[in-house]
Amino acid sequence: MSPRATIHDVAAAAGVSVATVSKAVNGRYGISAATTARVLDVVQQLGYESSLVASSMRSRRTSVIGILVADFEPFSAEILKGVGVALADSRYDLLAYSGSRQRETNGWERRSLSRLSGTLIDGAIMVTPTVDTTSAEIPVVAIDPHTGRADLPTVESDSFGGALQATRYLIELGHRRIGFVAGRPDLRSASLREAGYRQALADAGIQFNPALVRVGMYKRETAKAPAASLLSMTDRPTAVFAANDLSAIAIIQVAAELGLEVPGDLSVIGFDDIPEASQMNPALTTIRQPMKRLGATAAGMLVSLLNGETLPQNHIRLPTGLVRRATTAPPRV
Numbered sequence: 124m125s126p127r128a129t130i131h132d133v134a135a136a137a138g139v140s141v142a143t144v145s146k147a148v149n150g151r152y153g154i155s156a157a158t159t160a161r162v163l164d165v166v167q168q169l170g171y172e173s174s175l176v177a178s179s180m181r182s183r184r185t186s187v188i189g190i191l192v193a194d195f196e197p198f199s200a201e202i203l204k205g206v207g208v209a210l211a212d213s214r215y216d217l218l219a220y221s222g223s224r225q226r227e228t229n230g231w232e233r234r235s236l237s238r239l240s241g242t243l244i245d246g247a248i249m250v251t252p253t254v255d256t257t258s259a260e261i262p263v264v265a266i267d268p269h270t271g272r273a274d275l276p277t278v279e280s281d282s283f284g285g286a287l288q289a290t291r292y293l294i295e296l297g298h299r300r301i302g303f304v305a306g307r308p309d310l311r312s313a314s315l316r317e318a319g320y321r322q323a324l325a326d327a328g329i330q331f332n333p334a335l336v337r338v339g340m341y342k343r344e345t346a347k348a349p350a351a352s353l354l355s356m357t358d359r360p361t362a363v364f365a366a367n368d369l370s371a372i373a374i375i376q377v378a379a380e381l382g383l384e385v386p387g388d389l390s391v392i393g394f395d396d397i398p399e400a401s402q403m404n405p406a407l408t409t410i411r412q413p414m415k416r417l418g419a420t421a422a423g424m425l426v427s428l429l430n431g432e433t434l435p436q437n438h439i440r441l442p443t444g445l446v447r448r449a450t451t452a453p454p455r456v
Contacts, residue, residue, distance in 0.1 A: 132169055193251060218243065236261075248421045253309075265421075266417050276428070280412035281440055285319065286366075304349055346369065347373045354381055372393070391451070392407075410445060
């Protein structure tokens, strides 16, 4: 197999500098049309045209969809699987991208879109984006955006309804002192899950107690200290609803370290139903949000936009449901 042509090979064959090749394939100013044509001819002859950048310069389409995530964690990984399945029989390839966030955490998707759109991808799916709008020239669909519905097409799960169901289930089991480990305060999903928790308490005539609330930030590492604080209370809760499964897993680990038996001494329910939830011992009771379906739905919307179609609805909310497993039980008398 002959080695793959490089930009240096193209430059040597075309009799130009590497910088000129870069300008030609990226459509930048500063070189003549004749030089651009010569460079792109060499690109094709040497097989360098297989580059997505070169391909896009010729056709203005790459047949690649980008999925932009802040981090590759269980939630985004499951969404990625759903997108992949939805695109399996399509003409689109999938590019998963997580840009560096060393300089900033908010607005990361703007920088990522500016790097990818127009040369590498035809459209993008953004997972939990921090912005509610974008000026990208390519179609974009957002999954679970921080601020909720935006001027972009969006797909999200019913966070409020799921939290309501989780807390009601604990109440039906007989729990009255129910703790809550919240998610990231800047995320709409986190605020909706806290609202659902509060509403369930109010519906049951149980007064909301802020002393039973901690912030776990949706991560296992950051949820451990809040969980330890909550479970070390003199009058600790008999049950805890965690805003996501990673936090619920942290709570169970902390409970074991404190000598508490789950579900005998403490019932725990999560939210998401990541693969690890069913693999635990005991298996985690949780609220299932259809993560793969979120990805598949977003992919379908984006393909429709790329085909020039008008979406029947710009904002889709998918239902959530209770999955009863082994970490919940009636409180001990």
